[in-house]
Each structure stands twice: as C-alpha cells, then as structure tokens.
Amino acid sequence: MSDIIFHHYDPSPFGEKVRSIFGFKGITWKSVQIPRMMPKPDVMPLTGGYRKTPIMQIGAHVYCDTQAIIRELEKRFPKPTLFPGNSQFLGWGMSFWTDKLLFSTSAAIIFGTFGDQMPPEFVKDRAEYSGGGINIEKMKTALPFSLQQFAAMIDWAEQGLVDGRDYFLGSDASLVDFDLYFNLWFAARAPAAKKLIGDCPLLSKWMIRMAAFGHGKPTEMSSTEALEIARKDDVATCKGEIGEGEEKHAGNAVTVTPNDTGRVPVTGELVSLNHREIALRHKNDIVGEVIIHFPRAGFIVS
Numbered sequence: 001m002s003d004i005i006f007h008h009y010d011p012s013p014f015g016e017k018v019r020s021i022f023g024f025k026g027i028t029w030k031s032v033q034i035p036r037m038m039p040k041p042d043v044m045p046l047t048g049g050y051r052k053t054p055i056m057q058i059g060a061h062v063y064c065d066t067q068a069i070i071r072e073l074e075k076r077f078p079k080p081t082l083f084p085g086n087s088q089f090l091g092w093g094m095s096f097w098t099d100k101l102l103f104s105t106s107a108a109i110i111f112g113t114f115g116d117q118m119p120p121e122f123v124k125d126r127a128e129y130s131g132g133g134i135n136i137e138k139m140k141t142a143l144p145f146s147l148q149q150f151a152a153m154i155d156w157a158e159q160g161l162v163d164g165r166d167y168f169l170g171s172d173a174s175l176v177d178f179d180l181y182f183n184l185w186f187a188a189r190a191p192a193a194k195k196l197i198g199d200c201p202l203l204s205k206w207m208i209r210m211a212a213f214g215h216g217k218p219t220e221m222s223s224t225e226a227l228e229i230a231r232k233d234d235v236a237t238c239k240g241e242i243g244e245g246e247e248k249h250a251g252n253a254v255t256v257t258p259n260d261t262g263r264v265p266v267t268g269e270l271v272s273l274n275h276r277e278i279a280l281r282h283k284n285d286i287v288g289e290v291i292i293h294f295p296r297a298g299f300i301v302s
C-alpha cells in the first residue's frame with residue numbers, strides 16, 4: 001500500500017485530531033510539515049488552492065478536510081473502529097458542533113489571550129481566512145464571555161462521564177472522543193481554559209487517557225518528496241462514484257469551495273459526487289493529475 005502522507009504543522013488543532021486517530025489505529029505515516037499561513041507553495045499543487053490544514057495524500061489522491069481524511073482512514077484501517085455500536089451519526093454529527101461552534105469558542109479564547117503576542121502577519125492571514133471573524137481587540141474584550149461559554153459546554157462533557165465510563169460512548173473510544181479531544185488540547189494553551197478543564201475531574205482523567213493513544217508511527221518526509229510521489233502516481237484511469245440522480249454532472253468542469261472559512265474555490269473535472277464525497281480530477285504542471293477528495297457536508301459544488 002502507498003504511504004499515508006500527512007501535511008500539517010505540529011501546533012495545528014485539526015492536525016491533532018487526525019494525529020490522535022493515527023495513534024488510536026496504530027498507523028504508520030509520513031509527516032510533511034507545512035507553513036502555518038499563506039503562501040503554501042508546496043501544498044497548492046496538491047490541493048488546487050484549498051488552503052486549510054491538514055491534508056492527507058496517498059500517491060496522487062489528496063484528501064482535504066478532516067472529515068474526508070477520517071473517512072478514508074476508517075476505510076483503510078477499520079480496526080479499531082471509530083464507530084463502535086454503529087455510532088456514525090453521533091460521530092459525524094458531533095464533529096459539526098466541535099469543529100465549528102466549539103472550535104470558534106476555543107479560537108476566541110486563544111486569540112483573546114495571546115492575540116497581542118501573535119505576529120501581525122499571522123493575525124492578518126487568519127482575519128482573511130476567517131472572512132473578517134478575527135479581531136483581537138474584540139476577542140480580548142469578549143474573553144470572559146468566551147470562557148463562560150467554554151465552561152458551560154465542557155460541563156456537558158463532564159456530565160457524560162459521571163457513570164464511570166472511560167469514553168463518551170462507553171468502554172471504547174469513538175470519533176465523538178476525538179472530536180472533543182483536539183479542541184481541549186488546543187484551548188488548554190490558555191491558562192484560564194486549562195483551569196476550567198482542570199476543574200472537571202472526570203474530563204481531566206479522560207484527557208490523560210486520550211493523550212495516551214499517542215500519534216502512531218510518523219517519520220519525516222520533505223514536501224518536494226511528497227510532490228514527486230504525486231507526480232509519479234498515474235490516476236488517468238481512476239474512476240469515482242457518482243450518486244443516483246447526479247449522473248448528468250459526471251465529467252463536468254466544477255468548482256468546490258468550503259462553506260465556512262478559507263473559501264478558496266478548487267477547479268477540476270468531477271469524478272465523484274454522492275452524499276459523502278466530492279472528488280475532482282485536477283491538473284497542473286508540477287504534479288500532473290491529482291484526484292482531490294472533499295466531504296460533501298460543508299462544501300459547495302458549482
């Protein structure tokens with residue numbers, strides 16, 4: 001099997017979500033460190049312009065968004081499953097709360113706490129990325145409110161562990177746990193959020209259990225090596241999956257854009273379109289043809 005190549009940076013919270021799943025599943029992977037902000041010259045040829053972190057590459061297949069990455073990992077490494085007791089709905093549904101609302105609360109705490117120490121070019125990059133949602137002065141003023149919201153939401157999690165279970169769905173970890181974990185891992189950089197988590201004794205012990213999964217077995221790879229692997233992989237005959245009623249769109253030139261942040265459209269020829277996935281065949285001079293996979297939920301195809 002081709003290598004799992006993961007493009008990320010170590011402090012990336014969404015990167016941590018996937019790294020902790022690598023640990024849970026005991027996956028061996030290649031780690032490519034990418035810039036924390038634009039420009040990302042060695043990422044763009046793989047993603048066609050999608051700029052978020054992380055992405056996963058397998059040969060000339062590129063998976064954008066943790067939803068697409070996790071779905072592919074579950075397919076290739078089904079054991080241990082992220083969905084014990086057929087918990088797909090809870091896992092994916094939970095991720096829309098943790099990745100959007102809870103994450104924006106965690107980010108508001110981080111920017112409200114450390115905004116003054118962040119390099120101006122980083123703040124400018126994130127302001128553009130979020131479509132104007134980052135304003136350090138406002139986030140500093142709103143910090144007490146953000147912390148109250150955070151405390152109220154993590155109290156739900158503390159309540160979820162009161163019967164002595166190890167993980168939110170019982171004795172086995174599930175996507176629900178990994179959805180929450182990376183947010184707390186991120187927010188805990190702010191001393192006030194760390195204290196709120198510390199005030200939840202069951203959640204604190206759960207954090208230790210989650211951290212113990214580790215990150216699997218990574219080895220470093222350079223971005224030029226990753227580009228070369230994509231270039232050498234031939235995906236000319238690769239076929240996707242077109243869902244019922246979507247046949248008329250197959251092969252069309254389309255754009256795919258996230259519907260929240262980092263709204264950069266990616267263009268290509270449509271190879272997959274169904275309730276779970278959108279995939280495009282994208283060409284450029286650096287890597288030739290790549291197949292770029294996105295989740296359907298949260299992305300706009302036009």
Ligand SMILES: N[C@@H](CCC(=O)N[C@@H](CS)C(=O)NCC(=O)O)C(=O)O
Pocket residue numbers: 012013014015035036037038051052053054064065066067099129261262
């Ligand atoms: N829905 C995306 C969200 C990813 C995301 O927001 N990542 C943040 C960093 S962890 C990001 O892309 N920041 C801008 C950047 O890295 O350029 C996913 O699940 O992968």
